[in-house]
Amino acid sequence: MSGGASRGATTVKLFDAHCHLQDPRIFSVATQIIRKAQETGVVKFAVNGVSEKDWHLVKHMSEQHPCVIPCFGLHPWYVLERSPNWLSVMKEFFSAVPGAAVGEIGLDKGSHGKKIDFMDQVQVFRQQLKLAKELERPVSVHCVRAFGDLLEILQSEGPFPAGLILHSYLGSAEMVPGFAKHGAYFSFSGYLTSMKPQKAKKMLKMVPTDRILLESDAPDGLPQLKGCSLSCVPGDASIPQEQPVHSGTTNIDSKGTLNHPANISTVLGYVATLLEMPEDELAQVSYRNAMHLFSYPGSKISEEAALL
Template identity: 65%
Template sequence: MAKAPGRAASAVRLFDAHCHLQDPRISAVAPSLIRAATDSGVARFAVNGTSEKDWHLVKQMGQEHPAVVPCFGLHPWWVPERSPDWMDSLRQFLSETPEAAVGESVMQIGLDKGSHGKTIDFGEQVEVFQRQLELAKELEKPVSVHCVRAFGDLLEILKRTGPFPSGVLLHSYLGSAEMVLGLANLGCYFSLSGFLTGMKSTKAKKMLKAIPLDRILLETDAPDALPKLDNVSLVTVPVDTSDADTEKCDIDSTSPAISSSNESLNHPSNIHIVLSYVASLLEMPEAELAELSYKNASKLFSYPGSKVHL
């Protein structure tokens, strides 16, 4: 079904609509990951900050790599750790980086009733989420939203606080097909990642068929969301979790299917695997889906071009 990414895949251009290349597990090798993915045809990377602790890293990455679209926000997992002046800090990063999107974590923004094993007050999450939505509307920035087990709450909040001048990206969308229309009518885009491979294929196909073609995006969510498919050669980033200083791991990130006895992380080149899988479910040529998703992402992120108001 899916093919291994490589230089032959550079005939298409792709926009990774959501990833975390500043993640401490891979930040030390991020430049080589970007080079390898760029060589395979990935033209843009929306790199999402998750908290005040990494916003400066995302900003720096955007300055050093023209292909990186820096995004800033407070992810729901890090809501309890925010400082009293986090909104002022966020506003400052956005004003100093005019091309930036408001990130999923903030805002990523997001809502998460799973909370990654943490106990995070959902009411507090909603408060932070709404404040970031309001900031996005004020600054006319798109928002990239992390949502886990809270799509009903999300839909109600978006209905109550919309419309949104520059669009809403639902990253790693795994919601139901039935919710797609209501979310699309509010200006939402739907980004698909390797997590989709964990959904039952019949359910995934039904959901994908419900998404308007002008609202489909592709992403890796690297270093997470490693696709789980049989008979597919992935590009992975091994991390020796027994080594406390994982940021200094020495790897050849351009070599496909690197194995590790500990942890293997997702490489941004694997967006080709996502492309192939989604195209197969949609029964669409990969090149057509690649170009369609690239144009959709460029429109949403206004990269390049003027903003499109929804």
């Protein structure tokens, strides 16, 4: 295991605050992915379950890999597939895995989410927010085109002293203070590169430094920056056969290409540029923030975080 990535004369550690290593597109090569990401400095992975069938995989992965922080949640896309006793089943997972956080849960009015009744999404979301508060665990939140609704729900269900993560945040700069007031951390992935740079910069400047997180959202969230060198997922069919995917990096431009957690370093560089902050400093800040957030009682990293 690598102790961190070297940037100049400094060795830094990165914490992937939100990813899906149990995703069937990459699960068979998850161990290889973790190993490669560790070599680039990514030493912790918050792996989020999104459906009931995922929870077993996330639990197993966290048992196999000490670097994995398990998270159990019911994503808004899967609320129609939930079993009648889904909440009781989720509680059983938390009892069996006391070091788990809550996620991924949330609201979605996007092209996919609009197929699911929004009130049904809200009901399931509120139930899981209540559970996160009862367990005193942080919660990772998915939100697409529903930030106003999200803020209203947080106002009625909050406060959230254990914290919550607005993962892959692409909301407005104006909404940042309202979310921060309710304990929100703002996690940035490769999706940030889809925003106009000036809009992204304005929003980033509003985020308190002690609330910044970085994530890959792998296997999605591939950074879309022209000419940047990115790590490939082994066996990714979208990569032309003549390109040596086993070498670890290649120039990728395809939106269909799977994302690798190692590409969080590209996100780090992009966010640091927009914030006009040294990469080493941002890496240290984001790592410390994530360690603090995920060091709740029972967490597998609580003792390690106490030393920071």
